[in-house]
Amino acid sequence: MPLTDRLLLGPGPSNPYPEVAAAFARPLLGHLDPEFLALLDETSARLRTVFRTENELTLPVSGTGSAGMEACFVNLVEPGDHVIIGVNGVFGERMCEVARRCGAALTRVEAPWGRAIDPEALLAAQRSRPDSRFVAVVHAETSTGVENSIAPLAALQETDTLLLVDTVTSLGGIPLEVDGWGIDAAYSGTQKCLGVPPGLSPVTFSARAVDRIRTRDTRPQSWYLDLGLIGDYVGAARKYHHTAPIAMIFALHAGLGAVLDEGLPAGWARHRAVGDRLQRSLPELGFRLLAEEGHRLPQLTSVALPPGADDAGLRKALLEGSGIEVGGGLGEYAGIAWRIGLMGHSARERSVTTLLGALGELLN
Amino acid sequence: MPLTDRLLLGPGPSNPYPEVAAAFARPLLGHLDPEFLALLDETSARLRTVFRTENELTLPVSGTGSAGMEACFVNLVEPGDHVIIGVNGVFGERMCEVARRCGAALTRVEAPWGRAIDPEALLAAQRSRPDSRFVAVVHAETSTGVENSIAPLAALQETDTLLLVDTVTSLGGIPLEVDGWGIDAAYSGTQKCLGVPPGLSPVTFSARAVDRIRTRDTRPQSWYLDLGLIGDYVGAARKYHHTAPIAMIFALHAGLGAVLDEGLPAGWARHRAVGDRLQRSLPELGFRLLAEEGHRLPQLTSVALPPGADDAGLRKALLEGSGIEVGGGLGEYAGIAWRIGLMGHSARERSVTTLLGALGELLN
Numbered sequence: 001m002p003l004t005d006r007l008l009l010g011p012g013p014s015n016p017y018p019e020v021a022a023a024f025a026r027p028l029l030g031h032l033d034p035e036f037l038a039l040l041d042e043t044s045a046r047l048r049t050v051f052r053t054e055n056e057l058t059l060p061v062s063g064t065g066s067a068g069m070e071a072c073f074v075n076l077v078e079p080g081d082h083v084i085i086g087v088n089g090v091f092g093e094r095m096c097e098v099a100r101r102c103g104a105a106l107t108r109v110e111a112p113w114g115r116a117i118d119p120e121a122l123l124a125a126q127r128s129r130p131d132s133r134f135v136a137v138v139h140a141e142t143s144t145g146v147e148n149s150i151a152p153l154a155a156l157q158e159t160d161t162l163l164l165v166d167t168v169t170s171l172g173g174i175p176l177e178v179d180g181w182g183i184d185a186a187y188s189g190t191q192k193c194l195g196v197p198p199g200l201s202p203v204t205f206s207a208r209a210v211d212r213i214r215t216r217d218t219r220p221q222s223w224y225l226d227l228g229l230i231g232d233y234v235g236a237a238r239k240y241h242h243t244a245p246i247a248m249i250f251a252l253h254a255g256l257g258a259v260l261d262e263g264l265p266a267g268w269a270r271h272r273a274v275g276d277r278l279q280r281s282l283p284e285l286g287f288r289l290l291a292e293e294g295h296r297l298p299q300l301t302s303v304a305l306p307p308g309a310d311d312a313g314l315r316k317a318l319l320e321g322s323g324i325e326v327g328g329g330l331g332e333y334a335g336i337a338w339r340i341g342l343m344g345h346s347a348r349e350r351s352v353t354t355l356l357g358a359l360g361e362l363l364n
Numbered sequence: 365m366p367l368t369d370r371l372l373l374g375p376g377p378s379n380p381y382p383e384v385a386a387a388f389a390r391p392l393l394g395h396l397d398p399e400f401l402a403l404l405d406e407t408s409a410r411l412r413t414v415f416r417t418e419n420e421l422t423l424p425v426s427g428t429g430s431a432g433m434e435a436c437f438v439n440l441v442e443p444g445d446h447v448i449i450g451v452n453g454v455f456g457e458r459m460c461e462v463a464r465r466c467g468a469a470l471t472r473v474e475a476p477w478g479r480a481i482d483p484e485a486l487l488a489a490q491r492s493r494p495d496s497r498f499v500a501v502v503h504a505e506t507s508t509g510v511e512n513s514i515a516p517l518a519a520l521q522e523t524d525t526l527l528l529v530d531t532v533t534s535l536g537g538i539p540l541e542v543d544g545w546g547i548d549a550a551y552s553g554t555q556k557c558l559g560v561p562p563g564l565s566p567v568t569f570s571a572r573a574v575d576r577i578r579t580r581d582t583r584p585q586s587w588y589l590d591l592g593l594i595g596d597y598v599g600a601a602r603k604y605h606h607t608a609p610i611a612m613i614f615a616l617h618a619g620l621g622a623v624l625d626e627g628l629p630a631g632w633a634r635h636r637a638v639g640d641r642l643q644r645s646l647p648e649l650g651f652r653l654l655a656e657e658g659h660r661l662p663q664l665t666s667v668a669l670p671p672g673a674d675d676a677g678l679r680k681a682l683l684e685g686s687g688i689e690v691g692g693g694l695g696e697y698a699g700i701a702w703r704i705g706l707m708g709h710s711a712r713e714r715s716v717t718t719l720l721g722a723l724g725e726l727l728n
Contacts, residue, residue, distance in 0.1 A: 004399050005391040012607060016392055024388035024611065027369040028380055028561055030689045035368050062563070063427045063588060066606040070588045098587045191607060197392055199426070199563060199609035221585050223462045224427060224434045240694070242430040243376060243555060245563035247388065248612065325394045330604070 006319075007346070009355055010327035011142050011300055012169065013191035013198050014343040016255065020196050023254035024247060031244045039253055040234065040244070046256035050171060050194075050264065051186065051204045053178035059234045060200040060252055061187070061225065062245050065168040068187030068201025070098055071225040072164055075213050076185060077133055079103030084125045084161075086110075086117040086137035089144045090331045091166055095136050102221065107132070113332045114144050114302070116295040119152035126161050133212075134162035134184070139176065140169035142192075143330045145291040145302035145339065147174065154182035162209055168192060171202065172259050173271045173299035173343055184209040190248075193271065193299055195344025196255035199248040203227075255344075272298045274342045278352050282340075285359055290337055299347060301340045302333065306363065311335055314362060322358040370683075371710070373719055374691035375506045375664060376533065377555035377562050378707040380619065384560050387618035388611060395608045403617055404608070408598065410620035414535060414558075414628065415550065415568045417542035423598040424564040424616055425551070425589065426609050429532040432551030432565025434462055435589040436528055439577050440549060441497055443467030448489045448525075450474075450481040450501035453508045454695045455530055459500050466585065468497070477696045478508050478666070480659040483516035490525050497576075498526035498548070503540065504533035506556075507694045509655040509666035509703065511538065518546035526573055532556060535566065536623050537635045537663040537707055548573040554612075557635065557663055559708025560619035563612040567591075619708075636662045638706045642716050646704075649723055654701055663711060665704045666697065670727065675699055678726060686722040 008015045029036040048058050061068045073095070077083060081104050085095050088111040099106050109125050111117045122135050135156060137148050147170075156163045162184035170176050171186075173193030178186055184206040191198035205213070205227070213227055220226045224242065232239040259267055275298020279289055286306030289296065305311055311328060315338070318324045329337035342351055372379045393400040412422050425432045437459070441447060445468050449459050452475040463470050473489050475481045486499050499520060501512050511534075520527045526548035534540050535550075537557030542550055548570040555562035569577070569591070577591060584590045588606065596603040623631055639662020643653055650670030653660065669675055675692060679702070682688045693701035706715055 003390055004393065004397075006393055006397065008392065008394055010394050010396075013392055013394060013610060021389060025385060026367055028372065028377055029368065029370055030372055030374050030377060031562070032374075033368075033370065033683070033689060063431065064606050064609060067427065067588045070586065094587070101583060101585050101587055189607070197609070197611035198395070198607040199612050219465060221465050222434060223458070223465055224431050242428050243553070243562040245428060245561070245612070246377060247561035247615070248563050248609070251611070319397070325397060 005323060007324045007351060007354060009340055009342065009346055009351060010325045011339040011341050012189065012343060014195055014341060014346040016197055017195040017258040017345045019254040019258045020251045023250040026250050028246060031246055032238070032240065036246060037238065040249060043249055043253045043256065044234065046253065046260060047202045047204065049260060050256060051178045052176065052180060053204050055178065055204045055206055057210050057227065057231055058204040059230065060202050060249060062242065063201055064198050065187065065189030065201050066094070067225065068189070068203050069095060069166065070222065071201070071203055071227060072185045072187050073098045073102050074220040074222045074225055075227045076162065076164065076209065077102040077104045078216055078218050081133040082106065082129055082131060084109060084122060084129065084132050084135045086122055086148060088115060088117050088146060088148070089113060089138065089141035091138045091141060091143060095166070114146060114290045115292045116146050117148045119149050122153060123155055126156065126159060130159060130161065132161045134164045136164040138166040140174065140297050140300065142169045142300055143333065145297050145300045147295045147297050150183065151181045157182040162212065169297070169300055172267060174297065175268055178204055190252055190255065193343045194255045194259060196251050199245060200252050271342065271347045274347050274349060274352050275299055275301065278340065278342060281356050285363055290333070299341060299343045302337055303340065304337050317362055318358055324355060324358055369687060371688045371715060371718060373704055373706065373710055373715060374689045375703045375705050376553065376707060378559055378705060378710040380561055381559040381622040381709045383618040383622045384615045387614040390614050392610060395610055396602070396604065400610060401602065404598065404613060407613055407617045407620065410617065410624060411566045411568065413624060414620060415542045416540065416544060417568050419542065419568045419570055421574050421591065421595055422568040423594065424566050424613060426606065427565055428562050429551065429553030429565050430458070431589065432553070432567050433459060433530065434586065435565070435567055435591060436549045436551050437462045437466050438584040438586045438589055439591045440526065440528065440573065441466040441468045442580055442582050445497040446470065446493055446495060448473060448486060448493065448496050448499045450486055450512060452479060452481050452510060452512070453477060453502065453505035455502045455505060455507060459530070478510060478654045479656045480510050481512045483513050486517060487519055490520060490523060494523060494525065496525045498528045500528040502530040504538065504661050504664065506533045506664055506703070507697065509661050509664045511659045511661050514547065515545045521546040526576065533661070533664055536631060538661065539632055542568055554616055554619065557707045558619045558623060560615050563609060564616050635706065635711045638711050638713060638716050639663055639665065642704065642706060645720050649727055654697070663705060663707045666701055667704065668701050681726055682722055688719055688722055
């Protein structure tokens with residue numbers, strides 16, 4: 001059967017950068033090979049540049065973005081801790097579920113689907129519960145296409161409460177300043193704006209987050225995601241923990257290389273330009289933008305379908321007729337909305353031209 | 365810098381099959397693309413063939429072998445449960461640590477390093493604690509090169525205690541009969557005898573293990589590894605859980621294809637033939653086999669170094685002079701022993717010839 005070549009314009013994975021495909025072809029190395037360890041160090045250094053941080057504990061967790069989420073929770077939370085979580089979509093809900101499984105009590109700070117969370121509401125919740133371990137919020141809510149403002153939460157640095165941010169869909173696509181915004185812990189994914197297949201979750205932890213991990217009373221409930229142990233392998237000790245996903249780290253290293261060759265500001269501008277063009281054009285075809293103006297992510301656009309349009313039928317026609325994947329709605333948006341991603345290597349003018357052309361043919 | 369091409373003869377990763385490198389070059393698909401889901405189904409079917417099981421719940425967990433271990437524990441154990449664990453090396457110890465983090469009480473059934481665990485001792489421990497949730501044992505102990513006998517533990521099928529087996533280093537390399545030996549849960553890794561890079565952990569669960577998961581009183585402490593949720597994605601419901609590591613699944617699919625094209629019995633015979641040759645030859649060079657006779661794994665040979673030999677210096681000379689990686693000792697064997705793997709695509713006569721030739725030059 002001939003191989004299928006999709007244009008990936010869903011909520012992730014995006015099409016990998018060509019440099020990534022080349023990296024997969026590299027002969028495999030062992031996880032303790034000096035050449036691999038040098039490449040792993042360079043990968044962590046590249047992640048620091050992309051996260052805009054000096055954090056020493058910066059590494060790819062050996063799982064997808066949700067494993068990174070879980071790594072942050074199991075390492076920073078102990079049973080009985082209180083946390084504050086912003087919820088305005090599926091991924092905020094997921095954080096609540098993960099927190100509960102860690103034995104945490106939680107305060108939810110909500111916004112309706114399609115609206116951003118008011119950072120002042122998060123800060124107020126912290127003032128009500130100053131013993132909270134952290135405030136957690138999703139930077140780029142992949143279920144709605146909404147950007148939540150993170151910068152105002154830097155005020156948490158004046159408190160004993162940490163700031164945890166989900167940057168799965170934001171990293172590499174829109175400005176993100178881990179150190180500048182006082183973010184204590186962040187997790188991301190490879191398959192969005194970094195242009196790498198799914199399989200790893202970059203994470204970074206500030207000095208005070210690391211202190212929190214070092215002074216826990218209990219061991220993290222996950223051995224696999226225990227950052228104290230993982231840090232001993234990725235760090236100078238090089239102590240074996242688990243076998244790193246070597247080929248995926250080759251791929252991430254190459255994807256980050258492509259991102260940094262372009263330059264972060266140029267990459268952000270590219271994502272913004274193609275996203276703006278898509279968001280200007282879709283209403284002309286009868287789609288309605290669902291995310292609040294001023295908080296629309298360029299890399300992930302959520303739209304209500306034109307009246308009477310057939311969700312599944314249209315997506316099938318796009319996929320089978322043109323080889324274009326777009327994403328269906330999740331949660332409250334299931335069946336009535338699409339999520340269109342322009343991320344990483346998919347964030348190109350050609351992608352927008354192709355999609356608008358195919359939609360024009362299908363809808364007229 | 366030119367790319368380095370190693371002969372990987374450590375405890376894993378092994379050299380991937382050529383078919384695997386080709387699979388990584390395939391254009392990426394989305395995790396909900398019908399073509400990807402068909403490939404995932406075929407991957408699960410191939411895993412059933414390799415595990416020798418009809419178990420419906422058979423899938424690759426999105427992490428390395430240790431994630432598969434943790435998936436088995438967090439899904440099968442609830443806080444306060446009692447488990448029995450066989451310990452004769454690092455990976456039995458790791459199971460104890462993971463069990464403790466799940467809140468389980470445990471009985472250890474030990475054997476000295478290099479010796480096999482007496483299956484009768486495991487069965488006796490179960491008779492003393494018939495309320496035990498499972499008996500867990502490592503089939504192929506990668507830290508010592510010892511094979512533990514699993515078949516006699518089929519007697520557990522007559523009890524309410526499940527049988528959990530670590531097959532990370534055995535799957536594809538030596539006979540393993542999940543259904544024939546009454547194994548209720550098994551986890552493996554891709555980077556050993558399957559000839560695929562690290563990054564996924566194939567797991568399989570019997571009907572009574574699935575019943576145990578379905579009738580839990582509490583949710584598993586890990587959301588990422590919750591097999592009830594993962595099964596809804598891999599199974600007919602196709603419900604989104606987390607984004608699958610798509611490129612790694614392409615690779616696993618291809619590696620399993622290579623394994624099955626050769627045929628399992630032929631692959632087992634190949635591993636046996638090259639392992640036997642290595643184990644006959646190493647003593648002639650002054651090495652001493654550490655694993656108990658009759659329980660020596662062909663795919664992983666542990667040897668004490670010749671008297672006076674310099675562990676780190678010799679391994680460095682092999683790596684830098686000949687591009688050959690062998691493994692150092694772990695735990696009790698650190699600094700005094702090597703672990704030499706002949707697994708997957710590395711399990712070839714040429715590997716043995718090359719290694720013996722290089723060692724002969726270095727030691728004479």
